Structure formats: C-alpha cells, structure tokens
Amino acid sequence: MRGKVLTPTKRIRRTPFSSKVEDKVKGVTVYNHMILPTIFKDAEEDCRHLKSEVQVWDVSVQRQVEIVGKDAEKLLGILTPRCVKNMNPNKCLYAPMVNQEGGMINDPVVLRIDEDRYWISIADSDVLLWVSGIAAALKLNVKVIEPSVAPLAIQGPKSRILMKRIFGNEMDYFSYFDLRKLRFGKHTLNVARTGWSKQGGFEIYVEGTEYAHDLWEELFSNGKDLNIRPGCPNQIERIESGLLSYGSDMTIKNSPFECGLGRFCEIDANSTCIGFEALENIAKQGPSKVLRYFDIKGERVPFCHDHWPIFNSKKVGEVTSGIFSSEFNTNVGIGIVEFDYAVEGTKLQVLIDNKLRDAFIRERPFNPKLKPFM
Numbered sequence: 001m002r003g004k005v006l007t008p009t010k011r012i013r014r015t016p017f018s019s020k021v022e023d024k025v026k027g028v029t030v031y032n033h034m035i036l037p038t039i040f041k042d043a044e045e046d047c048r049h050l051k052s053e054v055q056v057w058d059v060s061v062q063r064q065v066e067i068v069g070k071d072a073e074k075l076l077g078i079l080t081p082r083c084v085k086n087m088n089p090n091k092c093l094y095a096p097m098v099n100q101e102g103g104m105i106n107d108p109v110v111l112r113i114d115e116d117r118y119w120i121s122i123a124d125s126d127v128l129l130w131v132s133g134i135a136a137a138l139k140l141n142v143k144v145i146e147p148s149v150a151p152l153a154i155q156g157p158k159s160r161i162l163m164k165r166i167f168g169n170e171m172d173y174f175s176y177f178d179l180r181k182l183r184f185g186k187h188t189l190n191v192a193r194t195g196w197s198k199q200g201g202f203e204i205y206v207e208g209t210e211y212a213h214d215l216w217e218e219l220f221s222n223g224k225d226l227n228i229r230p231g232c233p234n235q236i237e238r239i240e241s242g243l244l245s246y247g248s249d250m251t252i253k254n255s256p257f258e259c260g261l262g263r264f265c266e267i268d269a270n271s272t273c274i275g276f277e278a279l280e281n282i283a284k285q286g287p288s289k290v291l292r293y294f295d296i297k298g299e300r301v302p303f304c305h306d307h308w309p310i311f312n313s314k315k316v317g318e319v320t321s322g323i324f325s326s327e328f329n330t331n332v333g334i335g336i337v338e339f340d341y342a343v344e345g346t347k348l349q350v351l352i353d354n355k356l357r358d359a360f361i362r363e364r365p366f367n368p369k370l371k372p373f374m
C-alpha cells in the first residue's frame, strides 16, 4: 500500500485545516474516518523540529463525543472506570473506557465543558455508537452527539512563548492537564495543557469553522521568529515518550491493566462502570501480561505496520510499535509481554523480517518526563 494514492470519498472526512496543510504533507492516514497527517519533511526531521521549536498540529481526528443533559455524569460513570464524580471543570482526565469483559474500547481524554456537558476526546474507535447505544438502552436523559470541534495542538518547547503572544501571560499559570476558557476576539475557546507529545504544549478546541483560519493565521504570523511549522503526532517522539496508540499498542482484546493504564482504573471509587466485575477480577489476580518498553539492538528497524513477535525459546509477547531513535541511538519499542519476562533489563528476542534480534525490557519509557518549556 505504501506510495499509493488514497481515493477521497465522503467517508474519509477532511478537516477545517485540510486546505492549510495538504500542500505541505508527505503522508496521511485515516483515523476516526478522517484525514490525519503523518509526515511533513520526514519522521526524523519532523521529530528534531518538534523537540526544539513549535509546531501546530491539525488533530481534528481527535473527535469529541459530547454528552449533554441531566444524566451526563451518570452516563460518564458507566463509561469509564475512572472516578468522574464532581469532576473538576478546570482539569482534563485521561480515562480508559472498557467493555463488559474489561477490554479496551478507547483511551480518551475527558473534559467537563459545562455543568451537564462533557466532551470525550477519543482515539480511533467508534465511541459515538457505543455511547449512543448505552444511553438509548438505559433510557438516560442525555443527548450524545459529535459536535463540530477540531482540536489544534500547539506542541514543542516554544509553544508557551507563542501562546502567550496570543492569549497573554495566563499561559504561565497552566499546569499539565489544566483546562481553561480563553478569549480569541469575540470567541471563547477551550484550551488545555495537553497533547500527544512530551515536548510541552497545548490543545485548542476549535469550534465550528468561523474563526478556524483566523486562528491558524494568528498562530503562524506570531510564530515566524520561533521557526513555527505545521506538524503532526510524531511516531519517534511518542514511542520514546511512551504515549500509547489505541489500535496499535492496545486493542479491545487488552485490559487496561495489561496496557499500563491500571492506575486510571479507580474501581474502589467507581463501581458503576461497565466491566467493573471483570476489572475487579483482573486486579485481584494480576494481569498475565503487561506493557513494556523495548531497546531493540542491531540495525535500524523497518516500519512496524503490524507487530513483531517476542521470543524466549517460545513466544512470550509482541512488540506493537518500534522505530529508530537518533536521540537515544537505538531502536525504541512498545509491546506487551508475559509477566514473568517483564522485569527491567530482561533480554529477549524479537523477530523482525525473519531475523531474531536481541531486545531489552525497560519498565519506563526512554523519555519518562514531560520536557519543560523554554
């Protein structure tokens, strides 16, 4: 499939920013039935730039599933094992969603936009249908819709300097995952200190199309001396930083405990969630396999479009994401491995293109910390 043309259809949705980026992108993928840029110059150059400057990402594919109405909090408590009671409207929550067997449905960020109004900022699976189905079956007093919201991520060490030029000194007082309402002309925007990189940054939830291009132009005209560029989530940076990709690093077959999201399952505080009994059982027994990071030796690994089996005489797991990192001068990976082999430093073999390579387990990602702003 590589190098082939993606035939545009109505089902592959463009974004409010497609016209701004389509002349500059070298690669795109489809995520939530919508176009997501993947490469601008090349993955390595995009990564270097992200780590030293500021980028604006069209992450419209991070669709919002809006729950609004009297039973909104109740429904949210059914949808995630995270405790969402009296949720702080000034804080985003990373909140795994699971099915009745405890299998991952999605790993979204949740925002409380108003008293009875929440946005579930989803990864790539059809959450709108899942949530609508549950609301309908339980006859809850809510509306479930996909509003016209297109997140723009401003990422990189210079992102705060840029945001201050547009939104003022308030940007100095944003902690990680804070959510605020900021003014842009006559508009009120939801802005959070989040984003799918660990280089520092913000996400602006652009509503409708009225001011989308003005905001884009404002960012780029204020960012000239900061070497601003359009960008996109970068595979090298996100694997180094241990940020998980739903559909790649985990699927509906994995429990949150298997994919390192056990700490977001507050089953002692929320017994109303779908999958509660399953999660209680898995928590009691402990998962039989767990997510780990990998240092894969040898030459640069090829593109990992599926997964690579992991062996210790027999098969003991799978690497689900892997790429060469020039910062760490090795191949970095994410995968799921049987518990007995998951200890820091354990040497295993990974099968890539019919050749076994040595790989070492890491319990922490290569870049374990959020990088400070410049």
Ligand code: THG
Residues within 6 Å of the ligand: 062, 093, 094, 107, 108, 109, 121, 122, 123, 124, 151, 177, 194, 195, 196, 203, 242, 243, 244
């Ligand atoms: N931002 C928003 N929506 C999103 C994403 C995002 N939707 C799709 C996808 N990304 C959802 N998945 C993730 C995965 C990881 C994180 C956020 C969304 C993340 N994790 C941090 C980590 O793992 O270190 C922090 C988690 C925490 O400690 O709370 O940021 O990026 N709007």
